[in-house]
Amino acid sequence: MDAPPRSNTLRPGDPLAGLLEGPRARGAFMTRACFDPPWAVRVEDRAPLTVMLVVRGEAWVLPDRGERTRLRAGDLAIARGPDPYTCADDPGTAPQALILPGQECRHPDGRPLNGSMDLGVRTWGDRLDGATVMLIGTYPMQGEISGRLLDALPPLLALTSDVWDCPLTPYVAEEIVRDEPGQEVVLDRLLDLLVIAALRAWFARPEAEAPAWYRALADPVVGGVLRLLQDDPAHPWTVAALAAKAGVSRAALARRFTALVGEPPMTYLTGWRLALAADRLRDSEDTLDAVARRVGYGSAFALSTAFKRVYGVSPVEYRGRSA
Template sequence: MDTLADLLDGVRARGAVFTRTVMSPQWSLRFASGAQLTLVVALDGRVWITPSGSEPIEVGSGDIAVLRGPDPYTVSEDLASPPRQVITSADYCARTARAVAGGGPAADPRTCGAGEAGSALLISGAYEGRSGISDRLLDALPDLLVVPERDSDRALLTLVAQELRRDKPGQQAVLDRLLDLLLVSTLRAWFDRPQNHAPAWYRATDDSVVASALRLMHDHPAHPWTVATLAAKVGSSRSGLARRFTRHVGEPPMTYLATWRVALAADLLRDTDATVNSIARRVGYSNAFALSVAFKRCRGITPTQHRAAALRTRELNT
């Protein structure tokens, strides 16, 4: 059972905003693209990343930072330097474009900061729009996580840096897949560090009975599961499965199933135009009312309110 693979299976970068930024001394940038997830790497020098409403974190050369959106954040060389530029999804390299339009030298592909000597080289890749990122995965992540260089895949970072400067047929597809690979590699490295207290579903593969039960619920969420039917399928007693599942996952089987169904419904409400009633049946509830009761119990809002909030977020970031 590989829950992380399940959660990442639908994540696909499409037209990912992937850039390298060359910055001069005392630089500071405010990123406000509204992306669900952003990866930031300082290839040269150390930087400070300050999420909205959180304390700044220093990121060393070669470290990989992952920021959970859609709130803006600041990346700077010095905390005392106010942001000199606000970067949105439609305005990643405006200063470079203006310099080239005015007769300045053309930058390498996907490079911001034309004509600058540069004291720092920053690489950023953002997941924007409908990229299939599960709410259950986002809920397991802090606003900002950092994987140090010693735990990151340096060869992959080198490949990303090389591909960013190329402009060949199919280049965007290459960059999209590289961003996906970099995200998976980084999250795996972060979850594997004991001090990060990975969610129980990430560690649950230690018990084959629990792993089999999880696989059944993930593969067939709409099945009318009970603890008894799950136990029969995995070759365990009802009480034995309940005890082992709770110990490894941190909650009883039926509680986990309810939150998993609601998480699937939340993704479908955000990423499709399907009716609430059809989504309810798809994830294991008899009708829209039953889903609404479970959804409000888990998330404090109704499915309709969740869909409306997701729509407002998309409109604000387009």
């Protein structure tokens, strides 16, 4: 049995904070959908994450694989992409609209809808006072870091109003139809807050199956080491240095870290550094040398070698594809 840590140098990190570190919504797609039955919308936009909050009425979310979910007023669902799904008033209703990547909207036979269902600012559907009203927020891009969040979620999760009560709902409903300067940024932040509130409620439930690294953040030894690696990836960490910070032996840390996280500390650090580099390549104009130094590589060449080994393309090619 490993000896307990000999010091209080490290404290276990907040698991949810660790899970949510990384890219935030930027230019997210948000809309208010208003429908009268019968209605059904087929979603094939391949978005990494979509939030659906029912304000009035009810809706079914019908994934191609997995269990269908019925939502009532106050309920929320999060769909993890890229798998398609259908939203409808009833499981038997045939889709009347098809949502494709880029939020392109067509008839099921492929004909464009040409804005025929537009009802005003960020509002779409049959009529403004439809029997069912849903607030929908979609993250259009997946950053490499947010992949850790997606891995922690089932394909479709639902929170009913009896297990969560989100005070953001009225504010989101009010802001989603505003057309004022800076409104896109306001909605991005509101979507982030809505997701965080939902995930806090979800991960508090015993049936939520979090990934190994997420659970490990609560460990008094490994959680502190994970926090060090996440907060300062550019530091020249070694297992010996991490063990000293944690107050345990190198062997004890390596054994405990691998058992809880599923990979050794240095392997985890490499993955974290490369995820940060990928995100930086996509979201900034930093030179390759600057990105390398920022994430802990001594040169652009060293970063390129490691990056291509893991991602299969060079950093330059990755940046070009992201653009």
